Amino acid sequence: KAGVTQTPRYLIKTRGQQVTLSCSPISGHRSVSWYQQTPGQGLQFLFEYFSETQRNKGNFPGRFSGRQFSNSRSEMNVSTLELGDSALYLCASSLAPQNEKLFFGSGTQLSVL
Amino acid sequence: DAKTTQPTSMDCAEGRAANLPCNHSTISGNEYVYWYRQIHSQGPQYIIHGLKNNETNEMASLIITEDRKSSTLILPHATLRDTAVYYCIVLYNFNKFYFGSGTKLNVKP
Numbered sequence: 001k002a003g004v005t006q007t008p009r010y011l012i013k014t015r016g017q018q019v020t021l022s023c024s025p026i027s028g029h030r031s032v033s034w035y036q037q038t039p040g041q042g043l044q045f046l047f048e049y050f051s052e053t054q055r056n057k058g059n060f061p062g063r064f065s066g067r068q069f070s071n072s073r074s075e076m077n078v079s080t081l082e083l084g085d086s087a088l089y090l091c092a093s094s095l096a097p098q099n100e101k102l103f104f105g106s107g108t109q110l111s112v113l
Numbered sequence: 114d115a116k117t118t119q120p121t122s123m124d125c126a127e128g129r130a131a132n133l134p135c136n137h138s139t140i141s142g143n144e145y146v147y148w149y150r151q152i153h154s155q156g157p158q159y160i161i162h163g164l165k166n167n168e169t170n171e172m173a174s175l176i177i178t179e180d181r182k183s184s185t186l187i188l189p190h191a192t193l194r195d196t197a198v199y200y201c202i203v204l205y206n207f208n209k210f211y212f213g214s215g216t217k218l219n220v221k222p
Contacts, residue, residue, distance in 0.1 A: 035212075090157075092157075102159060104158070107156055
């Protein structure tokens with residue numbers, strides 16, 4: 001069974017641009033959550049989606065948004081990029097929101113110049 | 114979410130047991146303790162979780178104290194591939210995970 005797939009693996013953008021990251025969950029998993037990881041702040045929760053609905057949201061500005069499609073695939077978007085948005089963005093999937101086992105992808109490494 | 118305290122780093126000799134402690138003194142009665150690990154450049158990997166009883170699986174054992182204010186993850190025979198950052202997390206009602214800073218485990222030959 002294929003794992004969580006995130007694309008692209010690496011991305012370089014400049015300040016002010018926007019970016020869209022993609023996540024394909026494990027087949028059969030319907031819950032997708034996103035995390036931002038930086039050396040200074042560690043792993044921080046962004047948001048969680050289930051059945052195309054956002055269930056939880058972390059403490060991030062409105063520039064960070066996401067969505068989930070009917071096939072459970074998810075995208076997150078960051079608009080008006082700032083230097084501080086440089087991070088590893090991780091997607092995790094699980095069978096359902098109330099499931100303890102999160103399966104993570106390898107992440108998208110975003111660099112903002 | 115209850116916060117956790119872990120040592121910043123630990124060393125372990127290859128083949129020996131690695132015992133990683135975690136303090137979660139503010140844990141509530143219905144909060145589970147989870148352990149994940151993250152090997153460099155990869156996403157975190159689920160290891161084990163428990164509520165109040167000790168748990169064991171093919172990867173590790175989890176020992177939770179009777180008052181549930183602390184726990185220990187045990188890797189029985191550490192290998193070089195176990196070198197990673199280990200996160201202890203407490204989670205209420207399956208809400209979002211708070212990962213904290215974790216413990217960097219260095220397994221040495």
